[in-house]
Amino acid sequence: xxxxxxxxxxxxxxxxxxxxxxxxxxxxxxxxxxxxxxxxxxxxxxxxxxxxxxxxxxxxxxxxxxxxxxxxxxxxxxxxxxxxxxxxxxxxxxxxxxxxxxxxxxxxxxxxxxxxxxxxxxxxxxxxxxxxxxxxxxxxxxxxxxxxxxxxxxxxxxxxxxxxxxxxxxxxxxxxxxxxxxxxxxxxxxxxxxxxxxxxxxxxxxxxxxxxxxxxxxxxxxxxxxxxxxxxxxxxxxxxxxxxxxxxxxxxxxxxxxxxxxxxxxxxxxxxxxxxxxxxxxxxxxxxxxxxxxxxxxxxxxxxxxxxxxxxxxxxxxxxxxxxxxxxxxxxxxxxxxxxxxxxxxxxxxxxxxxxxxxxxxxxxxxxxxxxxxxxxxxxxxxxxxxx
Amino acid sequence: xxxxxxxxxxxxxxxxxxxxxxxxxxxxxxxxxxxxxxxxxxxxxxxxxxxxxxxxxxxxxxxxxxxxxxxxxxxxxxxxxxxxxxxxxxxxxxxxxxxxxxxxxxxxxxxxxxxxxxxxxxxxxxxxxxxxxxxxxxxxxxxxxxxxxxxxxxxxxxxxxxxxxxxxxxxxxxxxxxxxxxxxxxxxxxxxxxxxxxxxxxxxxxxxxxxxxxxxxxxxxxxxxxxxxxxxxxxxxxxxxxxxxxxxxxxxxxxxxxxxxxxxxxxxxxxxxxxxxxxxxxxxxxxxxxxxxxxxxxxxxxxxxxxxxxxxxxxxxxxxxxxxxxxxxxxxxxxxxxxxxxxxxxxxxxxxxxxxxxxxxxxxxxxxxxxxxxxxxxxxxxxxxxxx
Numbered sequence: 001x002x003x004x005x006x007x008x009x010x011x012x013x014x015x016x017x018x019x020x021x022x023x024x025x026x027x028x029x030x031x032x033x034x035x036x037x038x039x040x041x042x043x044x045x046x047x048x049x050x051x052x053x054x055x056x057x058x059x060x061x062x063x064x065x066x067x068x069x070x071x072x073x074x075x076x077x078x079x080x081x082x083x084x085x086x087x088x089x090x091x092x093x094x095x096x097x098x099x100x101x102x103x104x105x106x107x108x109x110x111x112x113x114x115x116x117x118x119x120x121x122x123x124x125x126x127x128x129x130x131x132x133x134x135x136x137x138x139x140x141x142x143x144x145x146x147x148x149x150x151x152x153x154x155x156x157x158x159x160x161x162x163x164x165x166x167x168x169x170x171x172x173x174x175x176x177x178x179x180x181x182x183x184x185x186x187x188x189x190x191x192x193x194x195x196x197x198x199x200x201x202x203x204x205x206x207x208x209x210x211x212x213x214x215x216x217x218x219x220x221x222x223x224x225x226x227x228x229x230x231x232x233x234x235x236x237x238x239x240x241x242x243x244x245x246x247x248x249x250x251x252x253x254x255x256x257x258x259x260x261x262x263x264x265x266x267x268x269x270x271x272x273x274x275x276x277x278x279x280x281x282x283x284x285x286x287x288x289x290x291x292x293x294x295x296x297x298x299x300x301x302x303x304x305x306x307x308x309x310x311x312x313x314x315x316x317x318x319x320x321x322x323x324x325x326x327x328x329x330x331x332x333x334x335x336x337x338x339x340x341x342x343x344x345x346x347x348x349x350x351x352x353x354x355x356x357x358x359x360x361x362x363x364x365x366x367x368x369x370x371x372x373x374x375x376x377x378x379x380x381x382x383x384x385x386x387x388x
Numbered sequence: 389x390x391x392x393x394x395x396x397x398x399x400x401x402x403x404x405x406x407x408x409x410x411x412x413x414x415x416x417x418x419x420x421x422x423x424x425x426x427x428x429x430x431x432x433x434x435x436x437x438x439x440x441x442x443x444x445x446x447x448x449x450x451x452x453x454x455x456x457x458x459x460x461x462x463x464x465x466x467x468x469x470x471x472x473x474x475x476x477x478x479x480x481x482x483x484x485x486x487x488x489x490x491x492x493x494x495x496x497x498x499x500x501x502x503x504x505x506x507x508x509x510x511x512x513x514x515x516x517x518x519x520x521x522x523x524x525x526x527x528x529x530x531x532x533x534x535x536x537x538x539x540x541x542x543x544x545x546x547x548x549x550x551x552x553x554x555x556x557x558x559x560x561x562x563x564x565x566x567x568x569x570x571x572x573x574x575x576x577x578x579x580x581x582x583x584x585x586x587x588x589x590x591x592x593x594x595x596x597x598x599x600x601x602x603x604x605x606x607x608x609x610x611x612x613x614x615x616x617x618x619x620x621x622x623x624x625x626x627x628x629x630x631x632x633x634x635x636x637x638x639x640x641x642x643x644x645x646x647x648x649x650x651x652x653x654x655x656x657x658x659x660x661x662x663x664x665x666x667x668x669x670x671x672x673x674x675x676x677x678x679x680x681x682x683x684x685x686x687x688x689x690x691x692x693x694x695x696x697x698x699x700x701x702x703x704x705x706x707x708x709x710x711x712x713x714x715x716x717x718x719x720x721x722x723x724x725x726x727x728x729x730x731x732x733x734x735x736x737x738x739x740x741x742x743x744x745x746x747x748x749x750x751x752x753x754x755x756x757x758x759x760x761x762x763x764x765x766x767x768x769x770x771x772x773x774x775x776x
Contacts, residue, residue, distance in 0.1 A: 095690065097726075233631065243621065302483065306703045309694035314734040316691050318726045338485075338706045346702040 062329030066186030067197030074169025080197030091298025134179030163201030207359025241311030450717030454574030455585030462557025468585030479686025522567030551589030595747025629699030
């Protein structure tokens with residue numbers, strides 16, 4: 001039986017370096033009602049009921065999301081921060097051939113630290129990893145982090161996508177200031193899909209979605225959509241992930257043949273170069289309030305790659321840095337049944353696929369970026385534009 | 389720059405234990421025309437031209453495939469052997485939560501052995517791994533293997549799927565004899581999709597497909613389709629992977645609404661239990677004659693999971709042992725360009741997705757197994773049955 005207590009608490013006991021403040025916070029969290037006792041099967045199959053209230057990442061309790069972006073003075077990039085105040089269990093999966101990441105080794109199960117305070121998803125290629133520095137500063141100022149003698153160490157893993165030069169100036173990219181501002185802007189408000197945060201310079205913007213499970217848990221995703229492949233099936237000019245729709249959330253119809261033909265010849269196909277720069281890497285985060293272990297957060301991230309595969313083709317290219325983080329905001333307080341875990345993992349795959357579709361259809365043209373889906377295929381979006 | 393010579397040759401130099409016979413075989417292989425010089429980009433984009441001559445795994449030069457299966461006396465299971473005579477570079481990816489594998493640690497890049505003589509895919513759950521024992525015996529009798537002082541050691545990794553008891557007797561399952569017979573039956577003949585080899589006891593049988601690339605390389609796949617999820621999209625009653633079709637190979641039409649409604653209520657949905665046993669695990673192999681490194685064979689197997697995700701939903705369950713092997717039959721003689729590698733990896737994902745569809749639609753009822761797709765949805769198969 002594995003230790004299912006709050007991430008980083010083991011470090012308190014083992015290292016002897018950590019202050020009691022964090023252990024106290026852990027006690028508060030452990031006072032929450034425990035999940036189902038180990039081994040007891042669920043009463044009935046857990047289903048996906050529908051999107052959460054905002055159909056976005058902040059439907060997961062315990063998460064705040066902040067976006068900071070610029071599209072002036074040679075900039076077209078931005079940073080998204082997902083932060084907690086009590087820490088969250090975390091894991092990750094890295095599949096593409098050209099990743100840019102920070103503090104991911106620490107997420108491998110079995111190490112001292114079992115969770116994070118925040119995760120940063122940013123534009124700016126490898127330079128953009130500096131955004132995490134600003135988030136750490138913001139967190140340190142407020143005493144969020146793993147307590148050690150003399151202060152706290154905020155644990156802030158990060159991943160980036162490649163958007164250098166898209167605003168016209170290769171040197172204008174996210175830095176620590178972007179991260180600090182995004183952390184400061186983070187709230188529990190609904191998160192919009194479109195050209196926000198990491199989506200500002202991404203080929204297809206940023207997307208988010210959520211799903212409520214029948215047992216009360218929520219699973220949600222956010223994605224910066226910048227793949228070498230495409231989210232659009234050019235046989236239909238609809239997103240590959242369209243079949244994952246819940247409750248008419250996409251509200252698309254098959255575009256008229258003349259628009260779709262135009263699409264085949266013009267923008268939108270894989271590797272068509274229309275963005276004047278390689279648009280490589282899809283970075284994402286899936287989160288839940290299910291009380292996962294770090295191992296299970298990792299598996300949730302792994303299986304979420306199926307959502308990327310269903311909504312983007314081809315996927316995980318050599319020039320893609322595809323990285324998915326998994327986060328669980330409830331302390332891992334019990335052994336979940338396989339049926340419960342399976343419901344969370346499958347929901348993570350589906351919700352990430354839906355977030356990709358939201359990015360693709362909500363992304364609008366900014367500066368020299370690709371045109372938005374609904375600008376290119378207005379007949380597909382006719383129901384959306386009438387507010388239906 | 390990495391050592392791109394034939395697998396296991398480094399061991400000759402390093403271990404000092406290996407006989408010269410294998411090195412001689414390596415020289416023959418190295419006499420083949422080298423691939424493109426390192427760093428030189430391909431002249432044009434590499435495309436998928438269409439299925440190979442047999443649209444099956446044996447379209448890859450250097451491979452022989454043998455199936456042995458039984459459906460009598462309490463048996464309903466079988467074994468598939470993919471074997472070479474000169475060895476092949478290999479790697480693998482394991483994603484599901486309940487794997488059954490043998491000799492996979494040896495496939496991790498960086499070890500002494502860089503390739504295999506054969507790979508076994510079998511029914512029989514963990515017991516079925518014994519099939520590899522029979523393949524090793526067959527190979528040893530013919531002196532196929534890594535030469536060491538006193539003889540050869542055939543390298544034969546294996547993975548299994550769960551079909552125990554489907555023929556009525558839990559104890560009737562593949563053993564070493566199954567493996568020996570399958571190895572003996574292996575030929576370069578076209579491989580049929582349906583209830584053969586590992587597909588005999590699998591929920592949805594066995595499938596195979598191939599694709600020819602515009603630069604002359606072939607990529608092909610074989611799969612034993614036994615997932616906890618389903619290959620059928622129950623909104624349409626067509627296979628999820630239908631959109632991957634090349635050259636009308638599936639030849640399906642949308643089934644009539646009355647048949648599709650019937651499908652929703654009856655068999656065919658995920659976890660519907662109609663097979664009287666958990667049907668868990670999809671095992672597969674993707675192969676090519678591109679001169680991949682072991683690292684690249686591993687990445688090919690990893691990316692091929694995208695094909696499973698596109699054709700099966702949900703995928704990689706906790707009760708699935710999903711495992712994909714990657715095999716390259718040409719010695720790794722040069723550094724390939726990223727464009728060349730990418731073309732192979734993407735083709736591996738697509739061809740594995742197509743193999744899943746072939747399994748789903750070719751699988752027919754045997755004994756107490758699920759009914760075949762075309763038995764359940766005859767109106768979808770009307771063009772197939774007329775031979776068109």
